[in-house]
Structures are given as C-alpha cells and as structure tokens.
Amino acid sequence: MNRKVLVTLAVLVVFLCSMQVAFAAEPSNNHLPNVKILATGGTIAGSGATSTTTVGYTAAVVPVDALINNVPELKKVANVSGEQIAQIASENMTNKVWLKLAKRINELLASDDVDGIVVTHGTDTIEETAYFLNLVVKSEKPVVIVGAMRPPTAMSADGPMNLYNAVVIAGTKEARNKGVLVCLNDAINGAREVTKTNTSLLDTFRAPELGYLGYMQGGKAYFYRESTRKHTTQSEFDITGLTDLPRVDIVYGYANNSRDGLDAFVAHGAKGIVHAGVGDGSLFTEVKQGLIDARKQGVLIVRSSRVGNGILARNGEANDDELDFVASDTLNPQKSRILLMLALTKTHDTKEIQRMFWEY
Numbered sequence: 001m002n003r004k005v006l007v008t009l010a011v012l013v014v015f016l017c018s019m020q021v022a023f024a025a026e027p028s029n030n031h032l033p034n035v036k037i038l039a040t041g042g043t044i045a046g047s048g049a050t051s052t053t054t055v056g057y058t059a060a061v062v063p064v065d066a067l068i069n070n071v072p073e074l075k076k077v078a079n080v081s082g083e084q085i086a087q088i089a090s091e092n093m094t095n096k097v098w099l100k101l102a103k104r105i106n107e108l109l110a111s112d113d114v115d116g117i118v119v120t121h122g123t124d125t126i127e128e129t130a131y132f133l134n135l136v137v138k139s140e141k142p143v144v145i146v147g148a149m150r151p152p153t154a155m156s157a158d159g160p161m162n163l164y165n166a167v168v169i170a171g172t173k174e175a176r177n178k179g180v181l182v183c184l185n186d187a188i189n190g191a192r193e194v195t196k197t198n199t200s201l202l203d204t205f206r207a208p209e210l211g212y213l214g215y216m217q218g219g220k221a222y223f224y225r226e227s228t229r230k231h232t233t234q235s236e237f238d239i240t241g242l243t244d245l246p247r248v249d250i251v252y253g254y255a256n257n258s259r260d261g262l263d264a265f266v267a268h269g270a271k272g273i274v275h276a277g278v279g280d281g282s283l284f285t286e287v288k289q290g291l292i293d294a295r296k297q298g299v300l301i302v303r304s305s306r307v308g309n310g311i312l313a314r315n316g317e318a319n320d321d322e323l324d325f326v327a328s329d330t331l332n333p334q335k336s337r338i339l340l341m342l343a344l345t346k347t348h349d350t351k352e353i354q355r356m357f358w359e360y
C-alpha cells in the first residue's frame, strides 16, 4: 500500500477519533442523579401520519437516543443515557423481553454509578411488566415505567412530559423503596394496583379503588401513600438463572360458558390456570369441573375475578380448601397470572402459593 494511502488512512483515523471525543456523551454533572433509560417500544416511540393521528399510528419506531434528544430538559434534572432493550408494541411483550429487561435492571442498579431506572414501554401491557419487575428487581432504587397515549408526532403529545416526569422520579430519593412505579399524565401509580382503565384517554392509568401513590406537579414528585405488600428487595423471587417462565393461562368467566378453552390450555401444557370469574370469582358448573380435573393433573388453579376491584374471598364462591385452589386476594387476572408464574418457579405447594398471594 503506497505512502499516500497510508497517510490518508492515518489522517482519517485521527479525524474520527477526534469526532468521537467531540460527540462523547455530555459531561456528567456530579450534582445530578445518574438515570438510565431502557427502551422497549410502544406509542411513546411511535409515529403517526399527521399531527392529529392518535389512532392507527405505528408504535415502536423511534430509537431511545431520539427519545432522549427530543426532551433536552432531561439533562437539567439528571445525567441520562439510554439503551434499547427491545423495539415492540407492548401487546407483543414476551417472557424473553421481561427476563432480559429485569436482568439488565438488576445489573445496572447494582452499580453505584446508577441512581435510578426509567423504562419506556407500550401502554397495553405496562401494568404486567410493572408488576413482574415489582417482584424481581433486587434494589430499593427507583424504577419508573412510562408510556404515552399519543405518538410524538401528534399535537399535544404526552410522551415528552411523561418521560421528563419519569426521569425526575427516578432521581428522587423519596421514590426509593416504593416498589416499581408507573407515571403517566402526572399521576404516580404503584405496580401492584395500577391498571389501564380506558382504551384511549390520557388519564387511563389508575388504581380505581386503592388510589394513586402520588402526583407530579411542576417537575416535582409528591407521595401520599405506599404499598403494604412485599416488593423488590423484600421479594423471594429470583430470575437470575431463568431462561423462561412456566406457562400460565387465563380462562374468562361469562354466561353460558364451557370448559373447552380451559381443556385446550391444559392440553397445551399450562402449569397454572387463572380463572377470571364473574362476581366474587364464581364458577360456571362445567368450568368448575374442568378446573377440578386440571387440578387432578397437577395444574395449579387460582380463582380471580373479571370485576377488577375487591377481595376475592377464599372459600367464598367455591370451597378452595376442598378443591385445593388458590384465591387471588385483590390481584386482577393478568397480575394473578404473573404472580403464579413466578410462584411456580419456586414451588407447587398450594398453601405456599396462597401465602404468596396474601403477601405480594
């Protein structure tokens, strides 16, 4: 290779190295908290055809660095950096992404260089991911999950302010040891009780009867409540060695029901079934027999309710002692499923699993 080419290559290498230095991450400010943003996709990273497109847009297209650059105010409240864990609409959330996300969170929070985590996420399953992380994150540091109901391309998009609020909370000492938090529309919810209550409104995330944990106002977090149930560092669940989670399916209760769906889940290898019963978890007679037969095959059965609020009474609408079923307490079906999946990584003992539903 002749001398001229070698010199050109050397100049190019020097130039690229100097650019690398120039574009190096913003110098961190020692007075600000270090917050890592882990992106998974969703509407907050979506794109619509026009500024009035709030349905029928494409979710999960904007990369994490663009989300951060779109909110320059972030660097006034924290030293932020991002990682792309996944780029999916959250209706497609999987155990694989959950385990990758949880393991990365635990790895980052074990470092003194990270003060808090923000997870950007689709709103459709945000409550499930939040509760899963609430049970497996091994740190008291804040973990805040955030989404948006409008894509960034829409007029009055909610994502940028939601992201700003989440980063503020992730750097707030008072947010420590409150379990995983979900913050959209200035409302701070706890992972155990938060649920999506409206298909499209900006204030869709609520804990309908047990209420918010606090609010964001003027860029500051205000807390008024905290959960009485075990979470994060108090949790007995450990996903370190896991590469998947036991299969648990949900059977929905309704008039004129049948056991066909339940039988299909069992035939496909479900290790647990959550029954989303009518009322206080009542069972259609044919479905009840299907659950009894499934229990005899070693499938764990949890009775929950499609109603969404209130205590599912053990031995109320069914004799759980006699049938060897578990009562879900106040967990809705989709969260009961998550607790049962994790419980089955530890035990198949019904009494132990019932204890877990009364403690988490």
Ligand code: DAS
Binding pocket: 041, 042, 043, 044, 059, 088, 089, 090, 091, 121, 122, 123, 124, 125, 147, 148, 149
């Ligand atoms: N499909 C929705 C999801 O990704 C879009 C959203 O609301 O974030 O959950």
